[in-house]
Amino acid sequence: MLCLANETNAEWVRVAVAKPDAILIDHAHCEKKAAAFALAMINRYPQRTRLVKDMIDLAKEELEHFETVVLILEQRGVTLTVDRGNPYAKALHDHIRTSEPHRLLDSLIVGAFIEARSCERFSLLAKHATEPAMRELYASLLASEAGHYRAYTDIAREYFPVTDVKERLTAFAGIEAAIVAALPNAPTMHG
Amino acid sequence: MLCLANETNAEWVRVAVAKPDAILIDHAHCEKKAAAFALAMINRYPQRTRLVKDMIDLAKEELEHFETVVLILEQRGVTLTVDRGNPYAKALHDHIRTSEPHRLLDSLIVGAFIEARSCERFSLLAKHATEPAMRELYASLLASEAGHYRAYTDIAREYFPVTDVKERLTAFAGIEAAIVAALPNAPTMHG
Numbered sequence: 001m002l003c004l005a006n007e008t009n010a011e012w013v014r015v016a017v018a019k020p021d022a023i024l025i026d027h028a029h030c031e032k033k034a035a036a037f038a039l040a041m042i043n044r045y046p047q048r049t050r051l052v053k054d055m056i057d058l059a060k061e062e063l064e065h066f067e068t069v070v071l072i073l074e075q076r077g078v079t080l081t082v083d084r085g086n087p088y089a090k091a092l093h094d095h096i097r098t099s100e101p102h103r104l105l106d107s108l109i110v111g112a113f114i115e116a117r118s119c120e121r122f123s124l125l126a127k128h129a130t131e132p133a134m135r136e137l138y139a140s141l142l143a144s145e146a147g148h149y150r151a152y153t154d155i156a157r158e159y160f161p162v163t164d165v166k167e168r169l170t171a172f173a174g175i176e177a178a179i180v181a182a183l184p185n186a187p188t189m190h191g
Numbered sequence: 192m193l194c195l196a197n198e199t200n201a202e203w204v205r206v207a208v209a210k211p212d213a214i215l216i217d218h219a220h221c222e223k224k225a226a227a228f229a230l231a232m233i234n235r236y237p238q239r240t241r242l243v244k245d246m247i248d249l250a251k252e253e254l255e256h257f258e259t260v261v262l263i264l265e266q267r268g269v270t271l272t273v274d275r276g277n278p279y280a281k282a283l284h285d286h287i288r289t290s291e292p293h294r295l296l297d298s299l300i301v302g303a304f305i306e307a308r309s310c311e312r313f314s315l316l317a318k319h320a321t322e323p324a325m326r327e328l329y330a331s332l333l334a335s336e337a338g339h340y341r342a343y344t345d346i347a348r349e350y351f352p353v354t355d356v357k358e359r360l361t362a363f364a365g366i367e368a369a370i371v372a373a374l375p376n377a378p379t380m381h382g
Contacts, residue, residue, distance in 0.1 A: 032230060035250070056261065057258075063254065
């Protein structure tokens with residue numbers, strides 16, 4: 001799926017569908033952090049107008065989804081808990097090169113992979129979640145995650161030669177797959 | 192106006208209307224930072240559902256305005272520059288008490304004052320900007336800044352006794368007025 005080099009293992013699906021509220025809480029935080037990441041990208045690259053405009057669009061959509069999930073949590077009588085961070089995203093970010101313009105390219109590729117993996121996991125939840133409402137929710141969010149993956153890769157191609165983008169997508173496909181293979185199958189979106 | 196204890200001096204208006212692009216750029220960054228502040232409040236107080244929902248609404252509106260200003264800048268052939276920070280907001284934040292729940296109350300009051308001062312300055316620009324398009328822009332944004340002031344104070348009243356909220360509004364009115372009186376009249380929204 002998309003650029004991913006491996007599939008989420010069945011054990012994560014088992015854990016995730018058994019804890020729908022935990023997954024929703026983590027999902028809410030993921031949407032919030034995706035919006036915050038978009039704002040951080042704007043802060044870092046204010047002169048890249050294409051990036052600024054696309055990141056605003058992305059942040060707006062992430063906030064819409066954040067709101068959707070917060071309202072569902074409220075309906076379920078579940079309160080958001082403290083965000084404990086996302087070791088998967090952190091591990092990916094650790095592979096971003098620190099010198100520019102490499103940092104920009106790698107940041108966009110990392111953004112793309114997080115969206116792609118979320119998309120894959122949403123598709124698993126859309127299929128395997130025990131409650132119809134949960135299956136519907138994740139099915140409804142699938143397309144937009146795929147859209148965000150494309151947004152990140154489109155921005156990358158705007159600012160970098162296609163071969164450079166391809167090369168980093170391939171490199172990060174390996175990095176991301178290794179990170180995912182080592183995940184503990186926790187009841188979080190990227191657990 | 193609203194809770195403000197003094198008025199912006201005429202010199203700022205003169206400087207601001209002479210540099211519409213500089214004001215627009217700084218305004219864009221203010222909208223972006225207001226959205227980021229709302230997300231930071233959610234991060235800090237995820238269990239306060241009323242706050243979380245209101246902060247999402249506020250962040251969404253700030254992003255809409257951010258987008259509006261970015262598009263106007265693009266039409267004017269002006270590119271966003273690096274955000275140099277906001278000494279006015281920083282000075283206000285320095286007065287937030289560090290222990291909870293005081294930190295929550297003061298953070299909400301500071302949010303309210305930044306919105307109130309922005310509202311006052313938008314009203315000045317709506318009146319004095321040399322270009323009709325600029326006057327219209329600031330007039331159109333006025334009401335929502337006042338709405339954000341109310342959002343912050345309403346959340347404060349949700350979680351704290353009215354007398355406590357009033358007491359901190361009065362204290363910060365003096366603090367904010369002193370900060371504003373000492374501003375250098377720079378061509379920024381809170382300069």
